[in-house]
Amino acid sequence: MRHPLRPALLLLALALGGCLGQGSQPSAPPANFSVAPGESQVVLNWTADPNLTYWIYYSQGSTTGLGNADHILFQVTPPYDLTGLTNNTQYAFAVTASDNGSQVGPFTPVVTATPRPIGPLNTWTVGTPLGTGTNNLNAIAFGNNTYVAVGDGAQIWSAPFSYTSAGGVTGWTQQTSPVLGVNLTGIVYDGTRFVALGADGTVLTSSDGTTWTAATAIAGASGMHAIAYGVVNGTGIYVAVGDAGVIDYNGNAGVGGNWTPASSGTAQNLYGVAFLNSQFVAVGAQGTVVTSPDGITWTVQTSAASATTNALRAVAYGVVNGTGTYVAVGDAGTVLSSTDAVTWTAQSPPTPQNLNAIAFGPDAQFVAVGAAGTTVYGTTGTSWASNNVGTNQDLYAIAPNAVYIAVGVADTNVSAK
Numbered sequence: 001m002r003h004p005l006r007p008a009l010l011l012l013a014l015a016l017g018g019c020l021g022q023g024s025q026p027s028a029p030p031a032n033f034s035v036a037p038g039e040s041q042v043v044l045n046w047t048a049d050p051n052l053t054y055w056i057y058y059s060q061g062s063t064t065g066l067g068n069a070d071h072i073l074f075q076v077t078p079p080y081d082l083t084g085l086t087n088n089t090q091y092a093f094a095v096t097a098s099d100n101g102s103q104v105g106p107f108t109p110v111v112t113a114t115p116r117p118i119g120p121l122n123t124w125t126v127g128t129p130l131g132t133g134t135n136n137l138n139a140i141a142f143g144n145n146t147y148v149a150v151g152d153g154a155q156i157w158s159a160p161f162s163y164t165s166a167g168g169v170t171g172w173t174q175q176t177s178p179v180l181g182v183n184l185t186g187i188v189y190d191g192t193r194f195v196a197l198g199a200d201g202t203v204l205t206s207s208d209g210t211t212w213t214a215a216t217a218i219a220g221a222s223g224m225h226a227i228a229y230g231v232v233n234g235t236g237i238y239v240a241v242g243d244a245g246v247i248d249y250n251g252n253a254g255v256g257g258n259w260t261p262a263s264s265g266t267a268q269n270l271y272g273v274a275f276l277n278s279q280f281v282a283v284g285a286q287g288t289v290v291t292s293p294d295g296i297t298w299t300v301q302t303s304a305a306s307a308t309t310n311a312l313r314a315v316a317y318g319v320v321n322g323t324g325t326y327v328a329v330g331d332a333g334t335v336l337s338s339t340d341a342v343t344w345t346a347q348s349p350p351t352p353q354n355l356n357a358i359a360f361g362p363d364a365q366f367v368a369v370g371a372a373g374t375t376v377y378g379t380t381g382t383s384w385a386s387n388n389v390g391t392n393q394d395l396y397a398i399a400p401n402a403v404y405i406a407v408g409v410a411d412t413n414v415s416a417k
Contacts, residue, residue, distance in 0.1 A: 025102045026097045029096065030096070041115060041402065043164050044079065053098045057094045058092060064092040088114060090113070094109070094110045096108070119385065120377060123416075124416045129410055129411040129412060130172055136410070137411055138396050139184070143194060144207075146159065147161065147399055149187075156175040157172045159171060159173070179204065179214050186240070201220070203217055219259065221246070225269075226273045226282075228275045229275060233294075237280075238295075239292075245264040247263075251295075262292075271284050276315065279293050280292045280295050283313065283328050287306075289344060291341050291342070303344045307345060314330075314358045329356075333354070354394075355371075356369065357396060357398045369395035373391040394408050395408035395409075396409070
């Protein structure tokens, strides 16, 4: 449990504790104190004695301690994930302990750390391949404090989020699909449930990522690639896209009932779709971009196809310094950007590798992943930095959160925080 107190009040509490407590003041500081920076947070760790109560003192800058702390937390246990910090700002941390209401003992040496966005200088953690390591994981979503990845052979894997755990999760568990053999190609979290899409139009739902139910499939579907969810005029709309410009939508509560085909205005394969800035945006082959305010009526944005003939695989939207930008990525490192999803401009490819997925994360930057473990980072969609995440496997999808997790070929999963 975390109990923050204002420093002046806490000093009084410590003084009273020294008078009224029954324990002996600890004679040594907590051992093995360390601070690991992350995105807008740090993880503090030390060797704990279950009989002691621990206190964290921290401040912006390079010093902190008794009488010199911006913030004090008590009754904390390691490892402790301290969130809500400002990226690229240095903080100083120290830990002390008390014994059953005694005065606090000696402080650890002050350790400084600077939270930072996930970026090209960070090391990604390569997880153990899920399952047999022979199938592809095609999509991943985060919701209800859980990551869910889906893939070929009706694979469904779920993992509870845990920032302090290796890979950002407590562990992956394979779940049972009610429909066998189907290749699952897309997944979305609608705020209440996960909805997974199969290449053959199969639709599966789960409120917790663990127990799954088959919903009404998309009739006559094949070659389906992606699914999105958005709220339009108070009504939730699911949109699924696939080959030959196929778009189907479902406005029934809980993705119940039948799906309805919509006219996309294109015969090109559509590979990705997202609900961004109050509209649906789908992307596909030959630089195709189609948009819709409601998932029903679609408009082909011809400027995108004029900007590139490469396939576009995914699209995201983010706001940086008050400016909103759509970014679409695709084959041969293609990057298109737009401020309105109508007029698209080709940017210099940050990599020759195919880019298969993109997300805008809580650290206010775009992160795209692709072939051979390629990862690129940018805040505006026009300037990018890149690195490899530690694998040469192709990555197909990425879920943004305090921990980014990407999945791909051969049950590959990698994470960064």
